[in-house]
Amino acid sequence: MYINDDLARIPPIAQLVVIGNGMAAMRTVEELLKHEGGKRYRITVFGAEPHVNYNRIMLSSVLAGDKQLDEIVINPREWYEENGIRLITGDEVTAIDRDARTVTSANGICVPYDRLLIATGSKPLAPRIPGLELPGVCAFRDIADVDKMLAAARTHRHAVVIGGGLLGLEAAWGLRQRGMSVALVHLMPTLMERQLDAAAGQLLQRDLDRRGIAFFTEGQTKEITGVDHAESVLLEDGREIPADLVVLAIGIRPRIELAVAAGLEINRGIVVGDDMRTSDPLIFAVGECVEHRGQVFGLVAPIWDQAKVCGARLAGDQAAIFASKALSTSLKITGVEVFSAGALMAADESDEEIMLRDESSGVYKKIVLRDGRLVGVVLYGHVVDGQWYLKLMRDKEDVSALRERLVFGKAFAEAESGGAQAVDYEAMRDDTQICGCNGVCKGDIVKAIRTLKLTTLSEVRAHTKASASCGQCTGQVEEILAYAAGVDAKATKKTVCDCTEADHDEVRAAIRTQQLKSMDAVRAALAWKKPEGCHKCRPALNYYLLCEWPGEYQDDASSRFVNERLHANIQKDGTYSVVPRMWGGLTTPAELHAIADVAEKFKIPTVKVTGGQRIDLLGVKKEDLPAVWSDLGQAGLVSGHAYAKGLRTVKTCVGKEWCRFGTQDSTGLGVKLEKMCWGSWTPHKVKFAVSGCPRNCAEASIKDLGVICIDAGYDLLVGGNGGVDVRVTDLLVRVSTEDEVLQYAGAFMQLYREEAHYMERSAPWIARVGIDYVKRRLVEDAEGREQLCQRFLYSQTFARVDPWHERASGVAAEAFQPLPELAGALA
Amino acid sequence: MSAHDWKNIGPLESIPRSGSRRLCLRQAGRPIAVFRTRDDEVFALIDECPHKRGPLSEGLVSGKTVTCPLHNWGIALDSGEAVAPDEGRAGPIPLRVVDGNIHVYLPEPAVEAIA
Ligand code: SRM
Ligand SMILES: Cc1cc2nc3c(=O)[nH]c(=O)nc-3n(C[C@H](O)[C@H](O)[C@H](O)COP(=O)(O)OP(=O)(O)OC[C@H]3O[C@@H](n4cnc5c(N)ncnc54)[C@H](O)[C@@H]3O)c2cc1C
Ligand code: SF4
Ligand code: FES
Numbered sequence: 034m035y036i037n038d039d040l041a042r043i044p045p046i047a048q049l050v051v052i053g054n055g056m057a058a059m060r061t062v063e064e065l066l067k068h069e070g071g072k073r074y075r076i077t078v079f080g081a082e083p084h085v086n087y088n089r090i091m092l093s094s095v096l097a098g099d100k101q102l103d104e105i106v107i108n109p110r111e112w113y114e115e116n117g118i119r120l121i122t123g124d125e126v127t128a129i130d131r132d133a134r135t136v137t138s139a140n141g142i143c144v145p146y147d148r149l150l151i152a153t154g155s156k157p158l159a160p161r162i163p164g165l166e167l168p169g170v171c172a173f174r175d176i177a178d179v180d181k182m183l184a185a186a187r188t189h190r191h192a193v194v195i196g197g198g199l200l201g202l203e204a205a206w207g208l209r210q211r212g213m214s215v216a217l218v219h220l221m222p223t224l225m226e227r228q229l230d231a232a233a234g235q236l237l238q239r240d241l242d243r244r245g246i247a248f249f250t251e252g253q254t255k256e257i258t259g260v261d262h263a264e265s266v267l268l269e270d271g272r273e274i275p276a277d278l279v280v281l282a283i284g285i286r287p288r289i290e291l292a293v294a295a296g297l298e299i300n301r302g303i304v305v306g307d308d309m310r311t312s313d314p315l316i317f318a319v320g321e322c323v324e325h326r327g328q329v330f331g332l333v334a335p336i337w338d339q340a341k342v343c344g345a346r347l348a349g350d351q352a353a354i355f356a357s358k359a360l361s362t363s364l365k366i367t368g369v370e371v372f373s374a375g376a377l378m379a380a381d382e383s384d385e386e387i388m389l390r391d392e393s394s395g396v397y398k399k400i401v402l403r404d405g406r407l408v409g410v411v412l413y414g415h416v417v418d419g420q421w422y423l424k425l426m427r428d429k430e431d432v433s434a435l436r437e438r439l440v441f442g443k444a445f446a447e448a449e450s451g452g453a454q455a456v457d458y459e460a461m462r463d464d465t466q467i468c469g470c471n472g473v474c475k476g477d478i479v480k481a482i483r484t485l486k487l488t489t490l491s492e493v494r495a496h497t498k499a500s501a502s503c504g505q506c507t508g509q510v511e512e513i514l515a516y517a518a519g520v521d522a523k524a525t526k527k528t529v530c531d532c533t534e535a536d537h538d539e540v541r542a543a544i545r546t547q548q549l550k551s552m553d554a555v556r557a558a559l560a561w562k563k564p565e566g567c568h569k570c571r572p573a574l575n576y577y578l579l580c581e582w583p584g585e586y587q588d589d590a591s592s593r594f595v596n597e598r599l600h601a602n603i604q605k606d607g608t609y610s611v612v613p614r615m616w617g618g619l620t621t622p623a624e625l626h627a628i629a630d631v632a633e634k635f636k637i638p639t640v641k642v643t644g645g646q647r648i649d650l651l652g653v654k655k656e657d658l659p660a661v662w663s664d665l666g667q668a669g670l671v672s673g674h675a676y677a678k679g680l681r682t683v684k685t686c687v688g689k690e691w692c693r694f695g696t697q698d699s700t701g702l703g704v705k706l707e708k709m710c711w712g713s714w715t716p717h718k719v720k721f722a723v724s725g726c727p728r729n730c731a732e733a734s735i736k737d738l739g740v741i742c743i744d745a746g747y748d749l750l751v752g753g754n755g756g757v758d759v760r761v762t763d764l765l766v767r768v769s770t771e772d773e774v775l776q777y778a779g780a781f782m783q784l785y786r787e788e789a790h791y792m793e794r795s796a797p798w799i800a801r802v803g804i805d806y807v808k809r810r811l812v813e814d815a816e817g818r819e820q821l822c823q824r825f826l827y828s829q830t831f832a833r834v835d836p837w838h839e840r841a842s843g844v845a846a847e848a849f850q851p852l853p854e855l856a857g858a859l860a
Numbered sequence: 861m862s863a864h865d866w867k868n869i870g871p872l873e874s875i876p877r878s879g880s881r882r883l884c885l886r887q888a889g890r891p892i893a894v895f896r897t898r899d900d901e902v903f904a905l906i907d908e909c910p911h912k913r914g915p916l917s918e919g920l921v922s923g924k925t926v927t928c929p930l931h932n933w934g935i936a937l938d939s940g941e942a943v944a945p946d947e948g949r950a951g952p953i954p955l956r957v958v959d960g961n962i963h964v965y966l967p968e969p970a971v972e973a974i975a
Contacts, residue, residue, distance in 0.1 A: 103912060108908075109948065110949065111910055111947070111949065112948075113946045115947070115949075204949065273933060462906045481918075494946065495945040495946075496945060539926070563922070564920055565878070565898050565922050565923050567922045567923075567925075568919075568920040568922055568925075568927035568932070568934075571920065571922060572920075590875060590876075590879075590921070591878040591879050591921065592878075592922070593920075594920065594929065595918035595919070595920075595929040596929075599918075599920075602917075603918060603930070605912070605930065609919075665895055672875045709922065740955075847874070847881075848876070848881075849883040851881065851882045851883055852869050852874060852875070852883045852884065852894065853869070853870065853872060853884055854867050854868065854869055854883070854884065854885055
């Protein structure tokens with residue numbers, strides 16, 4: 034159990050106690066604190082889970098490996114502290130005494146309340162079958178469940194998920210992503226039958242089947258077998274599925290035991306009115322534990338509305354009213370697009386269904402019309418219009434005029450009736466909802482962007498919460514950002530940073546033409562707003578000066594990111610990684626001995642082969658770095674610059690020397706390239722590769738510079754990129770000798786160094802200037818190429834120094850040591 | 861504030877301009893960073909970013925702000941507050957410069973040397 038009791042105490046005016054530290058509860062508290070009236074509460078929160086408030090929705094992404102646990106925290110402990118909220122986690126409230134107005138926890142903590150908020154969420158349902166108690170059986174509701182699943186995925190092979198709804202499918206997909214063989218048992222003939230009609234359910238099953246999930250539909254589970262651990266799942270029809278892990282996801286039920294014991298009015302959930310009050314006016318309830326006008330809830334969108342109303346009511350607003358709206362569902366499985374809302378099919382003959390089905394592209398759409406109004410929509414494969422349909426439904430708009438075109442989507446429907454082709458954000462009404470989870474409308478986003486001058490997605494998320502929950506609307510939010518910020522002409526000019534009005538090209542031109550040789554001179558010449566610049570412009574200016582004045586400009590360590598300052602990569606725990614260079618991927622027994630010795634001597638916890646054909650020593654303490662480098666240096670190993678905006682690796686394949694297909698000495702050429710280019714500073718990192726034949730085992734076609742050897746010589750490829758936005762290289766030229774390769778490589782490096790923007794990899798640079806421009810400079814202009822290469826080689830005479838060797842012999846030694854205490858006490 | 865609660869950690873020059881160093885002393889088990897700005901102002905903070913405890917002492921110092929090396933949060937050196945819209949605070953630690961030497965306020969028994 035954890036209590037943050039060291040808070041500066043605020044004078045208690047009214048005590049608000051919150052039971053449950055989940056999504057509904059903390060959103061309500063956030064809403065409450067927005068009101069002036071929120072300040073009159075001293076708030077205590079009990080959470081049964083040992084964690085702070087996190088985004089439960091994203092557990093699916095954590096399971097699938099798309100997010101880390103620490104990325105889904107909504108409010109860190111500091112938030113509770115700053116808002117004066119007493120937080121008690123890992124302790125469950127076990128009783129509410131309405132006469133005494135107190136709640137009591139399992140650990141015996143008793144807290145009085147003036148107002149109570151119940152937000153206990155729901156419990157996973159379990160089928161009535163033998164074997165539920167076996168280790169290896171779990172639900173999918175909280176972090177503890179995900180931990181269990183991840184542990185199982187590391188050591189076991191077979192998973193069975195019971196339940197083919199949203200949760201079950203996301204669990205199955207996550208476990209599949211984690212490398213398990215996954216079977217899914219579902220009672221009904223088609224998946225997600227409550228959100229999808231049979232046709233869409235079948236498409237979904239087909240797609241997931243192709244992704245390796247085995248389906249057992251119409252499967253009634255009889256028993257989970259096993260002696261001291263789950264071993265298999267037995268179905269009524271006799272089928273048996275091996276299972277080391279069984280995940281139950283057949284549904285949820287409001288968690289109401291406390292409220293029942295306290296004598297509150299209960300039906301399926303805790304009954305609340307439009308004001309979110311329970312039958313006891315001092316007690317409010319929100320979230321999945323409540324029942325409002327006969328309805329219970331399982332998605333966050335209506336819960337956010339409840340939180341808003343409840344927060345306002347607690348703050349003294351007498352008017353706030355909760356009304357539930359039409360809801361939509363989508364599935365968070367990468368590459369599977371599903372959207373549904375409202376009726377799944379015609380209820381009777383007067384209803385109309387319109388369908389569109391394109392088998393080959395896997396698109397299915399269906400809309401249901403009643404009295405000229407849209408009452409239901411199911412989309413599969415192409416869901417961008419989902420929120421638009423939802424809005425038509427909510428507004429009960431008369432769509433008779435659009436009837437014929439409606440199913441083809443917004444652009445088409447509106448184009449034919451005179452609207453625009455693409456999404457027209459100017460014309461879009463301000464109250465059109467963009468983010469379904471957080472109920473954020475177009476107008477809110479545009480307003481935030483314009484008044485707060487937001488320019489990035491993360492800023493928009495921070496200020497509006499749009500796209501901050503399940504992330505499905507990210508694309509649209511980005512488009513709105515482009516639309517709304519684009520109006521401001523200045524915002525579209527990519528200035529180096531907020532310190533200046535100048536863009537990268539202007540800065541570089543000024544450095545060259547006005548012979549500016551220090552950062553202060555650049556900032557003075559271009560009227561920088563901050564005398565010292567910021568963390569964005571300083572590294573950029575430092576690089577531009579270094580590139581322009583080789584041998585003259587003194588590098589400024591304080592303007593470099595820690596990795597480039599300490600010549601090692603900082604890790605999330607504050608230790609460092611050390612990657613020695615292995616020229617062209619070649620190594621020797623002696624080097625391997627040295628690496629092994631260092632790893633043992635300094636107790637380096639992880640030794641890993643990198644994706645760049647060399648060895649990474651991870652978890653080195655900062656103080657040990659110089660000694661580690663010194664030992665490595667004795668064996669001839671130098672820095673691999675795995676941290677630098679400079680040349681990283683040159684990957685090679687074995688080539689002609691050994692491979693039966695090799696056409697040239699790809700390994701040898703790789704070594705020559707690396708020896709020529711190492712140590713250079715570039716706008717962003719640079720990676721090369723040389724493959725010995727077009728089979729391309731060194732993956733040269735996604736490198737900044739790739740060489741593919743052929744019988745007749747060498748194809749030079751440029752501007753490739755793995756990483757976030759994969760880009761395949763463009764062919765620059767075919768040459769016939771190694772010397773030509775080296776000259777082109779030098780010239781290419783220099784052109785990139787002189788003309789790309791800081792932090793721009795060669796791929797976006799070439800995408801920006803065009804491969805034809807690069808060809809003009811490098812291929813068509815032989816003299817220019819020669820000069821570029823000469824400039825590169827000149828600058829390399831200052832750059833090819835091993836920073837590790839320097840530091841191992843004492844350069845900047847104090848940077849690696851903590852500051853000592855000197856004289857002790859001050860007299 | 862008794863006198864021996866002020867620890868002398870040496871001359872201003874031992875910290876690089878627009879830079880920082882971590883102390884060998886800790887406060888209640890948490891590391892401490894001392895920063896020096898370009899204008900020779902000095903500040904001390906708990907060396908843990910309010911985001912995910914990144915070592916602020918390894919960040920880039922511009923003006924009176926340090927940028928955390930892990931995910932680029934900006935932290936004000938004087939108050940320890942994160943720059944909006946990020947929220948959080950790295951605890952500030954009182955500090956003064958006497959005869960060119962930096963003294964930080966670390967009352968016993970909160971102080972312990974790194975083992
Ligand atoms: C160690 C390594 C992973 C591994 O264990 O294999 C790695 C580790 C990191 N990569 Fe990488 N990348 C590694 C190979 C790659 C590759 C594969 C390759 O080079 O063939 C790629 C895709 C190819 C490419 O770059 O085009 C790759 C694409 C990225 C990206 C995305 C770049 C992009 O343009 O989209 C980043 C982010 C960035 O640089 O901003 C990144 C960033 C990182 C950082 C530096 C993250 C960070 O900022 O701390 C990681 C540092 C870890 C460390 O301390 O060592 N890493 N990274 C690999 C080191 C190779 C080496 O020997 O130097
Ligand atoms: C894996 C997964 C994926 C999901 N995906 C989506 C999605 O894509 N879109 C969507 O809209 N919704 C999704 N949901 C549903 C969404 O997460 C829930 O609707 C939402 O979390 C409900 O909020 P809540 O506060 O009512 O309940 P919870 O978030 O469950 O919070 C209740 C908290 O109260 C605590 N508690 C219970 N009893 C006590 C007690 N007596 N004392 C102290 N604490 C107690 C519980 O431990 C829990 O932490 C998903 C849910 C899961 C599990
Ligand atoms: S090593 Fe690269 S891919 Fe792996 S987690 Fe780090 S940045 Fe991501
Ligand atoms: S830890 Fe400092 S920004 Fe993330």
